[in-house]
Amino acid sequence: xxxxxxxxxxxxxxxxxxxxxxxxxxxxxxxxxxxxxxxxxxxxxxxxxxxxxxxxxxxxxxxxxxxxxxxxxxxxxxxxxxxxxxxxxxxxxxxxxxxxxxxxxxxxxxxxxxxxxxxxxxxxxxxxxxxxxxxxxxxxxxxxxxxxxxxxxxxxxxxxxxxxxxxxxxxxxxxxxxxxxxxxxxxxxxxxxxxxxxxxxxxxxxxxxxxxxxxxxxxxxxxxxxxxxxxxxxxxxxxxxxxxxxxxxxxxxxxxxxxxxxxxxxxxxxxxxxxxxxxxxxxxxxxxxxxxxxxxxxxxxxxxxxxxxxxxxxxxxxxxxxxxxxxxxxxxxxxxxxxxxxxxxxxxxxxxxxxxxxxxxxxxxxxxxxxxxxxxxxxxxxxxxxxxxxxxxxxxxxxxxxxxxxxxxxxxxxxxxxxxxxxxxxxxxxxxxxxxxxxxxxxxxxxxxxxxxxxxxxxxxxxxxxxxxxxxxxxxxxxxxxxxxxxxxxxxxxxxxxxxxxxxxxxxxxxxxxxxxxxxxxxxxxxxxxxxxxxxxxxxxxxxxxxxxxxxxxxxxxxxx
RNA sequence: GCGCCUAUAGCUCAGUGGAUAGAGCAACGGACUUCUAAUCCGUGUGUCGGAGGUUCGAGUCCUCCUAGGCGCGCCA
Numbered sequence: 001x002x003x004x005x006x007x008x009x010x011x012x013x014x015x016x017x018x019x020x021x022x023x024x025x026x027x028x029x030x031x032x033x034x035x036x037x038x039x040x041x042x043x044x045x046x047x048x049x050x051x052x053x054x055x056x057x058x059x060x061x062x063x064x065x066x067x068x069x070x071x072x073x074x075x076x077x078x079x080x081x082x083x084x085x086x087x088x089x090x091x092x093x094x095x096x097x098x099x100x101x102x103x104x105x106x107x108x109x110x111x112x113x114x115x116x117x118x119x120x121x122x123x124x125x126x127x128x129x130x131x132x133x134x135x136x137x138x139x140x141x142x143x144x145x146x147x148x149x150x151x152x153x154x155x156x157x158x159x160x161x162x163x164x165x166x167x168x169x170x171x172x173x174x175x176x177x178x179x180x181x182x183x184x185x186x187x188x189x190x191x192x193x194x195x196x197x198x199x200x201x202x203x204x205x206x207x208x209x210x211x212x213x214x215x216x217x218x219x220x221x222x223x224x225x226x227x228x229x230x231x232x233x234x235x236x237x238x239x240x241x242x243x244x245x246x247x248x249x250x251x252x253x254x255x256x257x258x259x260x261x262x263x264x265x266x267x268x269x270x271x272x273x274x275x276x277x278x279x280x281x282x283x284x285x286x287x288x289x290x291x292x293x294x295x296x297x298x299x300x301x302x303x304x305x306x307x308x309x310x311x312x313x314x315x316x317x318x319x320x321x322x323x324x325x326x327x328x329x330x331x332x333x334x335x336x337x338x339x340x341x342x343x344x345x346x347x348x349x350x351x352x353x354x355x356x357x358x359x360x361x362x363x364x365x366x367x368x369x370x371x372x373x374x375x376x377x378x379x380x381x382x383x384x385x386x387x388x389x390x391x392x393x394x395x396x397x398x399x400x401x402x403x404x405x406x407x408x409x410x411x412x413x414x415x416x417x418x419x420x421x422x423x424x425x426x427x428x429x430x431x432x433x434x435x436x437x438x439x440x441x442x443x444x445x446x447x448x449x450x451x452x453x454x455x456x457x458x459x460x461x462x463x464x465x466x467x468x469x470x471x472x473x474x475x476x477x478x479x480x481x482x483x484x485x486x487x488x489x490x491x492x493x494x495x496x497x498x499x500x501x502x503x504x505x506x507x508x509x510x511x512x513x514x515x516x517x518x519x520x521x522x523x524x525x526x527x528x529x530x531x532x533x534x535x536x537x538x539x540x541x542x543x544x545x546x547x548x549x550x551x552x553x554x555x556x557x558x559x560x561x
Numbered sequence: 562g563c564g565c566c567u568a569u570a571g572c573u574c575a576g577u578g579g580a581u582a583g584a585g586c587a588a589c590g591g592a593c594u595u596c597u598a599a600u601c602c603g604u605g606u607g608u609c610g611g612a613g614g615u616u617c618g619a620g621u622c623c624u625c626c627u628a629g630g631c632g633c634g635c636c637a
Binding site for chain 1: 563564565566567573574575576577578579580581582583584585586587592595596597598599600601602617618629630631632633634635636637
């Protein structure tokens with residue numbers, strides 16, 4: 001279904017295009033091709049409901065000043081059947097369109113019919129897109145960076161789905177390689193230490209208390225039977241046990257955070273199925289692999305990287321990069337037309353080489369988007385909380401959820417663009433005060449629910465929009481609120497396509513604000529039945545959109561607060 | 562040294578080449594016998610880090626400079 005906004009915009013765009021063509025055939029305006037002009041809502045309300053820049057874009061080709069072009073176009077624009085009340089040439093050559101209020105009311109019955117589907121669009125045309133995010137090492141707990149990635153990735157996936165993409169959420173489990181080896185050593189030492197053996201803990205091991213807890217759990221289950229086991233096999237047992245436990249903990253935490261994955265992908269499977277070897281063979285066949293000092297190198301410099309990259313070490317083991325290449329080939333081979341990865345800023349150096357690998361394998365690197373998110377600084381009591389993974393001292397996502405709650409945490413991670421460094425103020429996120437934008441939005445929803453509850457108690461009901469005199473909603477506060485509801489589908493699809501969930505956070509906040517303004521100046525339940533009915537429709541529609549926005553952000557929409 | 566990101570109001574940040582650059586917070590002053598005051602209304606704020614350039618038009622694009630963050634491993 002076309003939205004009210006698309007309807008009215010396409011009508012005006014058509015009228016403008018036709019005017020330009022007619023002016024050309026009449027010899028009044030000379031140009032070779034029609035430029036890609038825009039029709040958008042101007043920032044300033046005085047500049048009308050929509051404005052187009054077409055005259056400025058045509059000025060050069062036409063060989064006359066923009067305002068002159070605008071005048072000619074203006075005289076040719078016929079707005080039959082449209083809502084255009086008047087138009088005006090302004091500024092450097094904008095044509096401003098002032099519309100009758102009528103067109104915005106169309107959105108209310110649309111929202112009523114579509115309900116929670118309002119905001120969805122066909123923008124994505126069912127394109128298969130994969131969003132891979134968090135993909136934390138399964139050797140420990142989730143930290144703030146993982147948390148931000150979780151909130152961003154999950155919200156992006158929500159947005160993409162709503163915008164008509166076929167979305168798969170995926171978590172890549174790094175369950176092999178050096179770090180797992182190291183993990184195993186740490187577990188082994190902790191195990192032996194539990195039995196009184198005085199063994200120094202490896203310098204670069206996993207120092208966290210959680211490793212000790214894990215080992216205690218294993219001892220509870222299996223006791224001392226590993227003391228006599230062959231060390232290699234023993235370590236394997238430790239790793240199996242701990243990986244499963246850690247992964248389960250990660251899954252549980254993410255679930256508590258409102259994140260559900262479609263696929264949990266094991267790195268190990270790439271090794272076991274031979275996919276990794278196969279992809280290296282393919283790259284070798286294409287001439288991108290060479291040997292140097294006993295190791296195999298990939299010519300990433302051919303793709304703009306600063307230096308070539310090792311894919312197989314001289315000891316014969318493949319690097320993480322090699323597995324990542326195989327993984328991304330696997331992604332494209334599974335039929336994903338668009339692959340989105342969310343990485344921490346500390347991994348930005350890998351973008352060129354991974355994109356290069358994708359290109360070397362014959363895929364279009366433009367179909368791989370890597371969203372880099374800047375790091376999170378945690379503030380508490382006005383001070384930065386220093387975290388060190390080495391020492392095992394850091395605030396985990398679990399801690400965060402239990403301290404500030406899931407809703408606040410998710411909102412705070414998503415309200416800034418991924419590009420911006422995030423200062424996470426725990427006191428603010430926790431505060432149940434006016435400062436906290438999460439409550440501001442949720443409160444709008446709760447207020448609406450309260451109105452509807454009271455209506456219900458009085459035995460009233462919300463009439464169908466089609467039976468209401470919607471034009472009674474003529475107050476500025478009402479019109480602005482409705483106008484904002486009209487924007488929702490565009491906001492969703494723009495945020496989705498650009499992978500910018502912070503836009504939705506902002507939209508939700510603005511929408512809530514417009515509702516609060518309306519609420520404070522106008523009563524919904526009144527003696528004027530006609531007006532009450534129209535306002536009930538408006539309020540109900542606002543509730544739908546606020547709830548939708550909150551849900552897309554992964555937040556709850558409380559009925560009362 | 563090289564690469565990526567960032568620099569916008571006192572603070573935290575929006576701002577897809579368009580008109581007079583916005584919001585929240587903080588500050589001050591108002592509004593609850595009325596559907597929840599977790600709300601609303603009013604009052605101020607800018608050499609958009611600096612210098613050039615492209616353009617009818619630059620916070621936005623290009624170049625250089627400055628400052629901060631991150632990276633530059635046969636780690637992941």
